[in-house]
Amino acid sequence: MDKRFIKALEKARRGRLLQYDDILVLLSAGPQEQVELFTLADRVRRRYMGDEVHIRGIIEFSNYCVRQCCYCGLRAANTGVKRYRLSEEVIVHTAQKAYRLGYRTVVLQSGEDPYYSIERLARIIRRIKMETGLAVTMSVGERSFADYQRMREAGADRYLLKQETSDPVLFAKLRPQTILEDRVRCLKWLKELGFQIGSGNMVGLPGQTMETLVRDLVLMRELDVDMAGIGPFIPHPKTPLAGNPGGTLVMTLKVLAVARLIMPDVNFPATTALETIHSGGRKLALQCGANVIMPNITPVACRAHYSIYPNKAGTKEEPEECLCSINKLVGELGRKVSTGLGDRIKI
Structure with missing residues (x-):
């Protein structure tokens, strides 16, 4: 094995702060080195998070979106999508069913859909909290500070807003008419308001480099995220990135494993995207540092x-x-x- 890899891995084993070069070396692990990397990530997960796996049910309540993200099939320009919106009653009923089944967290996720005003969202959050006591994670994109504050006051516990990439140029290309600075500002607002914040990135984006991936991880550490979703880029045929190669299983697992080493007490899901590109990908992720699974509990008729x-x-x-x-x-x-609710417990 490469001496630089052995040195970086030993630093991680001792719990020392990994610097940019250490992270780069670990992400560059070859086949033999990957075994050592994944084994250590699993040990660190067990030491800091234990053997429990937290289950968080995702309710995808609207696939309308005003954005034109080049990687996303929900982009406004995609006229081939059959659009839907779930009513307040259906959303709350789905959350109630999740509670009866044993879920203790729901994630309310949608495209950036102005139809759901802050008044409507706050009402839904309050009802779920009052009627079930579930932990509520919101994932509805970039909103104003005032909107985030209203969600928090209504009882929302967490907020998921993935950075996708730390490269401001690549971010602007992927998300037209948006900038990375605004995304980061939103995450800082959410942290300030007392949310547990979730971010994350895609592995294998066109134009992404190994150095970009290092900066992705460093940014998440600097933001002190409480959860991070790390999954492969999967090209959608109805987007400008159709035809590009997708992210690979191995590279995604390496990024996940290194993320566990540099953020040992953070929650990391075994993503659905990994399971999509590789049957058994979720199981492999749970062996490389992941401790969360986020199954889809949206009404089946809408999921596709x-x-x-x-x-x-x-x-x-x-x-x-x-x-x-x-x-x-x-x-x-x-x-x-x-x-349990699966809150992050900082160590």
């Missing part, structure tokens, strides 16, 4: 239409069937499904 990327795994599973699969998977790894 929330097509951020094509052929998403789990679009046809009923919630009960999905939970059985997850319990089996977690049990095979000698771990257990958590019955």
Whole structure:
């Protein structure tokens, strides 16, 4: 093994702060080195997070979006999408069903859809909190400070806003008429308001370099994120990035493993995108540092239409069937499904 890799891995094993060059060396791990990297990431996960796997149900309540993101199938210009919006009653009913099944967190996710005013969102959050006590994560994009404050006052616990990339030039290309600086500002606002914040990136984006991935991880560490979703880029045929190669399983697992080493007490999901590009990808992620699974609990009739990327795994599973699969998977790894809210506990 490369001497620089051995030195960087030893620093991680001792819990020392990994610098830019250390992270770059670890991300460059070859086949033999990957085994050592993944093994250490799993040990660090066990040491800091234990063997519990937190289950968070995603309710994709609207696939309308005003944005034109070049990687996303929900982009406004994609006229081939069958658009839908869930009513307040359906959203709350879905959350209630999730609670009865044993979920303790729901994620309310949508495109950036102005139809859902802050008054409507706050009302939905309040009802879910009052009627179920579930932890509520919001993921509705960039909003004003005042809107975030209203969500927090209504009872929202967490907010997911992925940075996607730390490269401001690449960010602007991927997300026309938006800038990375605004995205980061929103994350800082959310932190200031007391949300547990989630961010994350895509691995394998066109124009992305190994150095970009290092900066992605460093930015997440600097923002002190509480959760980070790290998944592969999957090209959608109805976007400007159609035809580009997607992110790979191995590179995504390496980024996840290094993320665990530099942010040992943060929650990392085994993403649906990984399972989509590789059957068993979710299981591999749980062995490389992940400790969260986020199954889709949106009404089945709507799931296929929330097509951020094509052929998403789990679009046809009923919630009960999905939970059985997850319990089996977690049990095979000698771990257990958590019955708690899954808050980050800083160490």
